[in-house]
Amino acid sequence: MRRRRAVAVAGVVSAGLLVLSACDKPTPMATVTVGSDSVNSEATCGGEGDALKQSDLAGCLKDKGIKSISVDPDATVRFGVDPEIADKGWTILMNGQPLTDSSTKTYRTIPGSVFFNAQYGAQGDSTLVSIKEGDKDASGLWNFKLKKDA
Secondary structure, X not given: OHHHHHHHHHHHHHXXXXXXXXXXXXXXXXXXXXXXXXXXXXXXXEOOOOOOOHXXXXXXXXXXXXXXXXXXXXXXXXXXXXXXXXXXXXXXXXXXEEOOOOEOOOEEEEEHHHHHOHHHOOOOOEEXXXXXXXXXXXXXXXXXXXXXXX
């Protein structure tokens, strides 16, 4: 009787491991925090180490399922990335254009007013902000929409 249970348990564990091995490994996470609110996301495109083509990047910036967060222009916006992203260097893009130099830190802060300032390319009350993984060639892109909280 015990032997049957042991065999059954071993079969269930083996089946579970087989199912898990068939799953795709999730991409690293990026997080945007304003005050006590935050949103995080896996890569919109890439994030698996391979360089993205320029044509793919343009399409990634037009993705429709982008998470959003409200930003008071007087608040500080905090960006955090998993160490896997930081190790390759990452840049914050605003509407597809570099806003920062590449960094290997896991955390950066930017004043909220920057994201709604026409001098930095902002238009209207929302801005597409992206985190681009990779110093030269992009290997991942994480998109967020920052909405002005008047």
